[in-house]
Amino acid sequence: xxxxxxxxxxxxxxxxxxxxxxxxxxxxxxxxxxxxxxxxxxxxxxxxxxxxxxxxxxxxxxxxxxxxxxxxxxxxxxxxxxxxxxxxxxxxxxxxxxxxxxxxxxxxxxxxxxxxxxxxxxxxxxxxxxxxxxxxxxxxxxxxxxxxxxxxxxxxxxxxxxxxxxxxxxxxxxxxxxxxxxxxxxxxxxxxxxxxxxxxxxxxxxxxxxxxxxxxxxxxxxxxxxxxxxxxxxxxxxxxxxxxxxxxxxxxxxxxxxxxxxxxxxxxxxxxxxxxxxxxxxxxxxxxxxxxxxxxxxxxxxxxxxxxxxxxxxxxxxxxxxxxxxxxxxxxxxxxxxxxxxxxxxxxxxxxxxxxxxxxxxxxxxxxxxxxxxxxxxxxxxxxxxxxxxxxxxxxxxxxxxxxxxxxxxxxxxxxxxxxxxxxxxxxxxxxxxxxxxxxxxxxxxxxxxxxxxxxxxxxxxxxxxxxxxxxxxxxxxxxxxxxxxxxxxxxxxxxxxxxxxxxxxxxxxxxxxxxxxxxxxxxxxxxxxxxxxxxxxxxxxxxxxxxxxxxxxxxxxxxxxxxxxxxxxxxxxxxxxxxxxxxxxxxxxxxxxxxxxxxxxxxxxxxxxxxxxxxxxxxxxxxxxxxxx
Amino acid sequence: xxxxxxxxxxxxxxxxxxxxxxxxxxxxxxxxxxxxxxxxxxxxxxxxxxxxxxxxxxxxxxxxxxxxxxxxxxxxxxxxxxxxxxxxxxxxxxxxxxxxxxxxxxxxxxxxxxxxxxxxxxxxxxxxxxxxxxxxxxxxxxxxxxxxxxxxxxxxxxxxxxxxxxxxxxxxxxxxxxxxxxxxxxxxxxxxxxxxxxxxxxxxxxxxxxxxxxxxxxxxxxxxxxxxxxxxxxxxxxxxxxxxxxxxxxxxxxxxxxxxxxxxxxxxxxxxxxxxxxxxxxxxxxxxxxxxxxxxxxxxxxxxxxxxxxxx
Numbered sequence: 001x002x003x004x005x006x007x008x009x010x011x012x013x014x015x016x017x018x019x020x021x022x023x024x025x026x027x028x029x030x031x032x033x034x035x036x037x038x039x040x041x042x043x044x045x046x047x048x049x050x051x052x053x054x055x056x057x058x059x060x061x062x063x064x065x066x067x068x069x070x071x072x073x074x075x076x077x078x079x080x081x082x083x084x085x086x087x088x089x090x091x092x093x094x095x096x097x098x099x100x101x102x103x104x105x106x107x108x109x110x111x112x113x114x115x116x117x118x119x120x121x122x123x124x125x126x127x128x129x130x131x132x133x134x135x136x137x138x139x140x141x142x143x144x145x146x147x148x149x150x151x152x153x154x155x156x157x158x159x160x161x162x163x164x165x166x167x168x169x170x171x172x173x174x175x176x177x178x179x180x181x182x183x184x185x186x187x188x189x190x191x192x193x194x195x196x197x198x199x200x201x202x203x204x205x206x207x208x209x210x211x212x213x214x215x216x217x218x219x220x221x222x223x224x225x226x227x228x229x230x231x232x233x234x235x236x237x238x239x240x241x242x243x244x245x246x247x248x249x250x251x252x253x254x255x256x257x258x259x260x261x262x263x264x265x266x267x268x269x270x271x272x273x274x275x276x277x278x279x280x281x282x283x284x285x286x287x288x289x290x291x292x293x294x295x296x297x298x299x300x301x302x303x304x305x306x307x308x309x310x311x312x313x314x315x316x317x318x319x320x321x322x323x324x325x326x327x328x329x330x331x332x333x334x335x336x337x338x339x340x341x342x343x344x345x346x347x348x349x350x351x352x353x354x355x356x357x358x359x360x361x362x363x364x365x366x367x368x369x370x371x372x373x374x375x376x377x378x379x380x381x382x383x384x385x386x387x388x389x390x391x392x393x394x395x396x397x398x399x400x401x402x403x404x405x406x407x408x409x410x411x412x413x414x415x416x417x418x419x420x421x422x423x424x425x426x427x428x429x430x431x432x433x434x435x436x437x438x439x440x441x442x443x444x445x446x447x448x449x450x451x452x453x454x455x456x457x458x459x460x461x462x463x464x465x466x467x468x469x470x471x472x473x474x475x476x477x478x479x480x481x482x483x484x485x486x487x488x489x490x491x492x493x494x495x496x497x498x499x500x501x502x503x504x505x506x507x508x509x510x511x512x513x514x515x516x517x518x519x520x521x522x523x524x525x526x527x528x529x530x531x532x533x534x535x536x537x538x539x540x541x542x543x544x545x546x547x548x549x550x551x552x553x554x555x556x557x558x559x560x561x562x563x564x565x566x567x568x569x570x571x572x573x574x575x576x577x578x579x580x581x582x583x584x585x586x587x588x589x590x591x592x593x594x595x596x597x598x599x600x601x602x603x604x605x606x607x608x609x610x611x612x613x614x615x616x617x618x619x620x621x622x623x624x625x626x627x628x629x630x
Numbered sequence: 631x632x633x634x635x636x637x638x639x640x641x642x643x644x645x646x647x648x649x650x651x652x653x654x655x656x657x658x659x660x661x662x663x664x665x666x667x668x669x670x671x672x673x674x675x676x677x678x679x680x681x682x683x684x685x686x687x688x689x690x691x692x693x694x695x696x697x698x699x700x701x702x703x704x705x706x707x708x709x710x711x712x713x714x715x716x717x718x719x720x721x722x723x724x725x726x727x728x729x730x731x732x733x734x735x736x737x738x739x740x741x742x743x744x745x746x747x748x749x750x751x752x753x754x755x756x757x758x759x760x761x762x763x764x765x766x767x768x769x770x771x772x773x774x775x776x777x778x779x780x781x782x783x784x785x786x787x788x789x790x791x792x793x794x795x796x797x798x799x800x801x802x803x804x805x806x807x808x809x810x811x812x813x814x815x816x817x818x819x820x821x822x823x824x825x826x827x828x829x830x831x832x833x834x835x836x837x838x839x840x841x842x843x844x845x846x847x848x849x850x851x852x853x854x855x856x857x858x859x860x861x862x863x864x865x866x867x868x869x870x871x872x873x874x875x876x877x878x879x880x881x882x883x884x885x886x887x888x889x890x891x892x893x894x895x896x897x898x899x900x901x902x903x904x905x906x907x908x909x910x911x912x913x914x915x916x917x918x919x920x921x922x923x924x925x926x927x928x929x930x931x932x933x934x935x936x937x938x939x940x941x942x
């Protein structure tokens with residue numbers, strides 16, 4: 001069997017080097033001219049527990065995980081717990097081989113490490129393989145690695161076996177290894193690689209591979225990076241030189257990238273006692289005139305509610321990022337979900353005065369990150385970048401040119417001392433930081449240390465120089481001015497939209513989604529159009545202020561729309577209905593909240609269900625909720 | 631040239647510069663100890679040679695949080711318990727600015743207790759004044775973290791079952807490099823201690839006894855006070871950690887026996903401040919970060935040049 005794409009799954013336990021091996025494999029395929037997309041699945045555990053990464057590679061653009069996989073390299077979990085009869089966690093050692101095996105395509109390949117996985121322990125693998133046309137290769141990778149290098153190099157042996165079985169040129173991988181590994185470990189790894197590669201050629205007939213890898217060529221240079229990389233790089237290019245944080249999965253990735261990069265550019269990273277402090281530090285740094293950020297995931301972001309409100313009231317520019325994972329509470333720390341949307345929109349007391357952006361792809365993660373800083377500083381408002389574990393962690397090949405941009409350190413209306421001299425002051429000599437009548441509601445600011453710029457800021461309602469004030473007229477003037485900023489931001493985004501349309505403009509049906517499901521939905525749109533169903537999609541990137549006109553126009557243009565999101569309570573559909581005040585009778589929902597992102601086929605099936613009207617999807621991975629009216 | 635000419639001005643500074651020209655009259659109750667903090671701080675500023683434009687006063691919530699309404703400088707009135715994280719980032723972002731944080735005992739030792747420990751540990755070069763009145767004042771007299779065991783209030787009708795926080799010992803254990811206690815009833819000592827605290831290069835914690843005549847003790851109950859550094863009855867060396875610790879223990883116990891001990895309890899003038907430590911490991915720029923955003927000639931680094939290679 002040949003496919004037009006490879007979906008290679010490497011599975012083992014946490015700590016078995018799945019992430020680094022798959023990253024190098026993906027990068028090698030990218031360098032060979034293919035487009036790649038990775039999907040990670042891992043437990044909240046340091047050693048052991050079923051972990052896999054899928055690398056999808058094609059000559060065509062890939063914008064999503066695939067449907068299942070066609071090549072399984074099962075290393076076995078070397079840190080597995082001893083299985084007991086009836087243990088709730090099952091036989092961990094065998095999970096990398098047996099878990100999700102139904103998702104392996106017909107005619108697919110299984111390579112497993114018979115040095116770790118006992119052939120007697122593989123259930124009814126032989127019978128299933130025969131029924132599905134799978135090709136099974138038990139190979140003692142562990143012994144091979146030990147004899148020719150070190151035991152931990154069994155991953156290298158597994159990659160070599162993959163190359164031999166699929167026809168990937170060995171140089172594709174060995175060249176990558178030479179770049180990535182220091183000499184000391186390179187030589188034994190190369191030795192293991194060559195031995196394993198030769199072994200397969202000696203033992204098996206590989207002239208007609210069971211699964212082949214397509215050939216591809218890029219029009220321009222590609223780079224392999226994740227949403228977390230892209231968010232951090234966007235921040236750096238906007239002149240952000242201060243970050244404060246506290247570790248929490250999956251936000252830790254951005255925090256780590258920034259903490260390593262900032263000292264190289266004269267920036268400052270602060271790891272502090274909790275997320276209340278983290279966000280408050282970002283405010284303190286921004287108040288002094290620097291460009292600053294903080295962030296966390298759901299539970300940590302909950303602690304930021306107070307400083308977030310303080311940033312709204314004091315009009316301190318700041319970017320906070322929120323990397324969603326499955327909740328409530330500790331939830332499933334390493335699994336993606338999109339259930340913190342309402343949390344970031346409304347947390348903290350009083351009327352929300354913030355911007356919330358939700359990038360959908362790696363390129364958008366960079367673009368939205370830059371836009372987040374621009375809006376925060378131009379409009380003196382907290383901006384939240386909402387994404388999830390899926391977008392943060394998936395590695396995707398994207399054109400390098402997308403990141404080749406000019407820096408923008410602009411800080412908005414921050415006056416120089418010369419400008420302060422001519423600015424309005426009160427009778428006490430205080431600079432009027434919060435004037436009622438200003439363009440777009442944005443009153444210029446000064447920063448401590450500037451001569452003649454002193455003023456107060458406070459979380460209390462305040463008058464122009466920043467003194468606490470409960471005067472009703474001033475209150476209304478200040479509230480209205482701050483609200484005016486939201487209108488100005490809406491107009492700003494209308495000129496420079498972060499929402500993404502895909503598919504034929506005059507389509508009969510629509511799919512509405514947000515964030516990391518974008519690519520998967522777009523692949524589903526392609527497949528549906530290929531089967532003759534006319535459908536287009538809109539991925540909304542602007543959560544607050546909401547693009548009411550644009551989404552209304554989209555919904556007006558279609559007969560029905562399916563709203564796709566990863567949560568159980570249809571928060572994005574609810575937000576859309578609330579903002580639009582209509583269309584409840586033509587928006588059905590497709591939801592998924594089992595810890596795994598959608599596969600394209602699930603969106604296709606959910607969509608067919610919505611227009612067939614039978615309201616039932618197969619299996620229990622996704623849930624369909626019909627339109628219910630307003 | 632610096633974009634901040636307000637910093638480091640060489641001129642004569644008058645204490646009255648720190649009195650707002652508009653509405654200088656605080657709204658604290660008559661006889662409140664908070665007046666003593668305001669007066670001592672205004673008096674200390676000319677002594678340390680800092681002007682209103684180069685001073686940032688960061689406060690929490692409560693009667694004490696209103697300090698910057700009555701003190702002419704840059705002011706950031708934050709939220710309950712969070713003055714320290716705002717203040718320390720301000721210091722890191724622009725070390726040239728004189729940063730003073732202030733709040734009440736509930737603010738600093740209760741809701742903000744975690745920040746207190748960690749700011750002390752990091753040893754930021756700043757003054758932190760805790761208005762300790764042993765009560766929650768603005769919310770009308772509830773038991774606070776420093777109220778003595780058995781303290782009765784509307785929310786503790788049978789008397790508090792808890793031992794009070796020991797603020798001086800807590801500061802020392804947490805890593806503060808300057809720890810003192812003064813009292814509103816002792817204005818000369820208060821001004822001297824605030825001056826020394828600001829001159830100290832590190833985290834200087836001053837537990838400031840501020841009587842609350844409305845809900846708790848009046849001024850008379852803090853008199854007579856004893857300056858432990860001067861008194862013949864006490865002999866300890868504030869640069870000796872063990873002696874300081876013992877003196878703090880006595881001071882904290884005696885407060886609840888009616889004996890008011892004050893003074894500078896501990897100082898370690900050799901310990902580098904956080905800014906010095908951060909610079910030593912190459913994680914803080916030599917020139918204040920805040921300057922860079924006003925420098926039109928600065929060549930801003932690009933991620934594409936710095937970081938993209940490893941993704942190729």
